[in-house]
Amino acid sequence: MKILSPITAKIVTYELREVGRSRWLLAYAAFFLVVADALLRFGGADKALLSLTSVTLFIVPLVALVFGTVFLDDAREFTELLLAQPVTRRQLYAGLYFGLTLPLAAAFAAGAAIPFAVHGVGDPKLRVSLLVLLAAGGMLTFVFTALAFVVAAFVDDRLRRMGTAVALWLVSAVLYDGLVLVLAMLLADYPIERMMLGLTLGNPVDLARVILLLQFDVSALMGYTGAVFQQFFGGAIGIAIASTALALWVTLPVALGLRAFRKRDF
């Protein structure tokens, strides 16, 4: 399957110009810039990285879902115009997806990385951790913009679309972890490690958290699922498995969104 045809590349370049000029995108980059800078000023690079991880796991999915949903609403008539050109739906879908996701991921990466570059990170191990954080935030962007495409494909009403997007964020970034914890407490007397592993695979935010905390090697903050992951797979293999699962979390919604996009009426 050819993902980036010349036509898709054209669409992406113009979408980059469109999205790149959005004030919300600038605000998003500025947000991470200010937060990362403040964290670095008030603590060392290691503490700053940990706190930035929590912020990333919380904010990136929210912005990807909400910005993605608004973007797709705005792009509706424009989509119609582009589909009246000699462009296939697959090409346009890929163009819209990358045109939305790349600038968002870039804004996050730039905002989070620049303060570290300015303040300087001496420890090479911390540099790797920063790179892993940037990669995980990037992956989460790809996952949650894909989910925004799925929401756009299956929810017709504009308001309900936004509601669904926010609910999806609430579940994956806030509620899911709590539910897992409740479940773990209720079933504390049973061997539930495998189930916990399964539950972790079911939430991309948890997967990203596991990857980051295994990388940072801070078991105190790893939470239940992270601890189980480490116990089961050890650091490196755990990271590899969680990364693969996260990649699946990109592929599946993208494929689902594409299927709906090809059948849909404009």
Place this chain on the structure above:
Amino acid sequence: MITISGLEKRYGAQHVLRGVDLDVRRGSVTAVVGPNGAGKTTLIKSILGLVRPDAGVIRVDDVLVGDDCAYRARIGYMPQIARYPHNLTARELLAMLTDLRQAAPGAGPIRRDETLVELLALAEQLDKPLRTLSGGTRQKVNAVAAFLFTPELLILDEPTAGLDPAASAVLKDRILAERDAGRTVIVTSHFMSELEELATDVVVLLEGTVRYVGSLDELLRRTRKTNLGRAISYLMTEAAA
């Protein structure tokens, strides 16, 4: 130029197109008329492949719609509502459409016809972000985009809606020029007088079926009416009775 047979489309419980059969002659200006909700826009969008019909076959120059997108290189389309990306300028938009046509497989050299930019007095507006333009100005950009690549087939959905009289006149003159050049035009409008000026053929859509197809003169003779508006309302009351 276009052959449609047995076209069916439902939106949920709404049965919008109920077996539409239609031929659009090459070189005709075909007006699609009918009351609101008769399925005009759905029909047009089906030809463009924007709406996926539930049943039926559409061919544009013997190319089956739905298989391939290359046939759309020969179509210029003016949608009913002109909404564009907020931050792009009109110049960038037109450049983008040009790029897309150039990147299409088998595309020849592309010549742009920008005479409408002058005629619609758009030159000043080309470098402003599209969101800052008024609705009428955006509709003009829409018109420029549709006529930009001298397409063989023009599909115009309410082209003069929102345009001032001067711009409307420019657009109508352009449609007539296209007709004289042998191009095919499909047009919808709520202004019957406008369609009388332009159309060679008329398609009357009522409740998702083709009620009449043929020349304007024949329609007037058959309904014994003096103008298109009265002929249509006659057909509508006849259908209701």
